[in-house]
Amino acid sequence: MSGGGLLRNDGKKMTPTAASESSTGLKTRIHKPLNVEASFLNPPTPITGVENFYIRDHFPLPKIDPVAWRLKVGGAVDKPLELSLADLKAMAVATHTCVLECAGNGRLFLHNVPEGVQWGLGAAGCAAWTGVRLRDVLALAGVKAGAVEAVFQGADHGVADKQFKPKGEIHYSRSLPVDVGMRPEVLLAWAMNGDALSSAHGAPVRLVVPGWYSMAAVKWLTEITVVERPFLGYFQTVEYTYWAHRAAQGDGLPPERIPIEELLVKSQIAHPVMHQEVLAGETCRVHGAAWGGGAGIAKVEVSTDRGATWHGADFDGAPEDHAWQLWHWDWKPSRRGKRGLMSRATDAKGNVQPSQHDEDHESYMIHHTVSIPVEVV
Amino acid sequence: MDLYGLFLEKLAELASAENLLIDGLPKLVKAATDGELQTALGKHLKETEKQAVRIVDVFGSLRVKPERIACKPMVALVADGARAAAVRPVGVIRDLAILSAAQRVENFEIATYFSAISLAKTLGYGDAANLLVENLQEEQRAAEHLKKIGKALLKQAQSEACK
Numbered sequence: 001m002s003g004g005g006l007l008r009n010d011g012k013k014m015t016p017t018a019a020s021e022s023s024t025g026l027k028t029r030i031h032k033p034l035n036v037e038a039s040f041l042n043p044p045t046p047i048t049g050v051e052n053f054y055i056r057d058h059f060p061l062p063k064i065d066p067v068a069w070r071l072k073v074g075g076a077v078d079k080p081l082e083l084s085l086a087d088l089k090a091m092a093v094a095t096h097t098c099v100l101e102c103a104g105n106g107r108l109f110l111h112n113v114p115e116g117v118q119w120g121l122g123a124a125g126c127a128a129w130t131g132v133r134l135r136d137v138l139a140l141a142g143v144k145a146g147a148v149e150a151v152f153q154g155a156d157h158g159v160a161d162k163q164f165k166p167k168g169e170i171h172y173s174r175s176l177p178v179d180v181g182m183r184p185e186v187l188l189a190w191a192m193n194g195d196a197l198s199s200a201h202g203a204p205v206r207l208v209v210p211g212w213y214s215m216a217a218v219k220w221l222t223e224i225t226v227v228e229r230p231f232l233g234y235f236q237t238v239e240y241t242y243w244a245h246r247a248a249q250g251d252g253l254p255p256e257r258i259p260i261e262e263l264l265v266k267s268q269i270a271h272p273v274m275h276q277e278v279l280a281g282e283t284c285r286v287h288g289a290a291w292g293g294g295a296g297i298a299k300v301e302v303s304t305d306r307g308a309t310w311h312g313a314d315f316d317g318a319p320e321d322h323a324w325q326l327w328h329w330d331w332k333p334s335r336r337g338k339r340g341l342m343s344r345a346t347d348a349k350g351n352v353q354p355s356q357h358d359e360d361h362e363s364y365m366i367h368h369t370v371s372i373p374v375e376v377v
Numbered sequence: 378m379d380l381y382g383l384f385l386e387k388l389a390e391l392a393s394a395e396n397l398l399i400d401g402l403p404k405l406v407k408a409a410t411d412g413e414l415q416t417a418l419g420k421h422l423k424e425t426e427k428q429a430v431r432i433v434d435v436f437g438s439l440r441v442k443p444e445r446i447a448c449k450p451m452v453a454l455v456a457d458g459a460r461a462a463a464v465r466p467v468g469v470i471r472d473l474a475i476l477s478a479a480q481r482v483e484n485f486e487i488a489t490y491f492s493a494i495s496l497a498k499t500l501g502y503g504d505a506a507n508l509l510v511e512n513l514q515e516e517q518r519a520a521e522h523l524k525k526i527g528k529a530l531l532k533q534a535q536s537e538a539c540k
Binding site: 027029030031037108109110111112113117118120274275372373 | 491494495498499501503504506507510511513514
């Protein structure tokens with residue numbers, strides 16, 4: 001819980017709730033397993049420091065000796081491998097900046113009470129990840145012609161949470177189609193923002209899949225198994241799934257339950273924070289960030305009347321494909337009273353943030369425009 | 378009363394409910410004869426103590442002093458549980474009566490947490506919503522555990538009836 005002494009832009013004290021919502025640092029939402037929310041884009045820097053990066057665990061933190069640690073690569077490969085951290089570091093090194101967003105980020109803005117952490121805005125961050133390209137490791141092992149997916153298993157394990165779950169303990173595991181795994185930006189990362197990956201963020205090595213929700217970014221990676229059929233594990237079929245309507249593709253089939261993959265276009269307001277008071281007649285800088293699956297953000301708009309009218313925001317800095325795009329818009333409110341601030345992003349492919357959450361996404365992929373309540377005083 | 382007022386009322390109700398349980402649960406723990414039921418109730422008593430603290434934290438996150446009210450449904454449910462234990466001789470039937478009382482308590486709490494969380498979310502109080510979710514999840518796990526114990530006790534009661 002934060003102290004009540006945070007200051008507004010004009011140096012006056014914030015309302016207590018606004019102070020609570022804007023406090024810097026991390027807030028533990030669930031202790032076991034650890035789920036920690038950040039204060040979104042606070043401080044407002046293009047790169048999120050580890051001290052401000054959210055943590056989403058599914059099971060207790062595994063204990064790993066980095067010296068004894070080995071990454072096994074097996075399944076439908078010509079040459080199964082066991083690689084140490086030194087082996088990986090001896091390969092060609094790559095760095096890529098990308099957003100990681102939990103698939104449940106924004107759950108606070110859904111009206112029902114879905115299971116899981118009620119993330120507000122803070123289960124998203126943008127970091128520079130350094131490691132080896134997954135495709136280089138797969139090339140070393142030699143992926144067989146019939147391979148369709150690679151399954152990534154973490155060292156973390158426990159009993160699953162949902163009603164429909166397998167007996168006993170399972171490891172966290174997710175798969176990627178082989179063609180996605182071959183993209184140059186997909187990394188087996190051992191560093192975050194230039195520093196060794198911390199245990200909380202998946203040390204010694206985690207998968208990073210730029211442009212995908214972070215359930216794909218398997219932490220504490222221990223095994224990669226190449227498979228010749230789609231993997232149907234718990235986190236692929238029970239959690240992190242949604243109803244997709246593929247009828248538009250012309251096959252006429254009913255909705256299908258499929259695993260969550262790419263990030264949907266989204267923007268969030270970092271300032272003002274919820275319940276903040278802003279001064280009538282003075283300029284208030286509304287700022288935030290926008291991101292998506294890699295198409296690039298074309299524009300961000302801001303509304304001060306819950307979406308009735310929109311104003312174009314300016315970008316801060318040049319866009320990078322998987323990084324978030326910072327933006328701002330200066331607002332000079334004249335009328336006192338309660339307002340709802342909204343932001344809306346459009347990507348380069350013309351995808352726009354919708355005004356309503358898609359119920360077929362259930363408690364995931366929450367990217368609709370949300371109203372941030374503020375009071376003009 | 379506006380939405381915010383209703384939210385504070387629900388919070389006060391939950392604060393009272395958890396405190397009433399802290400007082401009432403020890404009697405049920407003592408009266409239970411089945412080891413697993415006794416352990417489950419004892420464990421939930423410890424959780425309830427933590428839950429009461431979390432509700433104080435919810436009020437703290439809103440910078441509001443809790444209003445002291447008595448949660449009437451919980452007064453009745455706790456009294457009902459005590460009576461269930463007192464009027465029956467030691468044995469599996471008494472354990473089933475205690476279990477039933479505990480399950481009713483859990484279901485009441487779950488429903489009340491659901492409405493408080495919905496209000497917190499609608500009002501945009503993230504800290505409050507998440508503290509309440511942590512309590513809700515403990516209640517749901519406790520209810521699930523009681524359900525499993527219930528199955529075993531029913532089997533035991535059935536086999537005793539057939540002797």
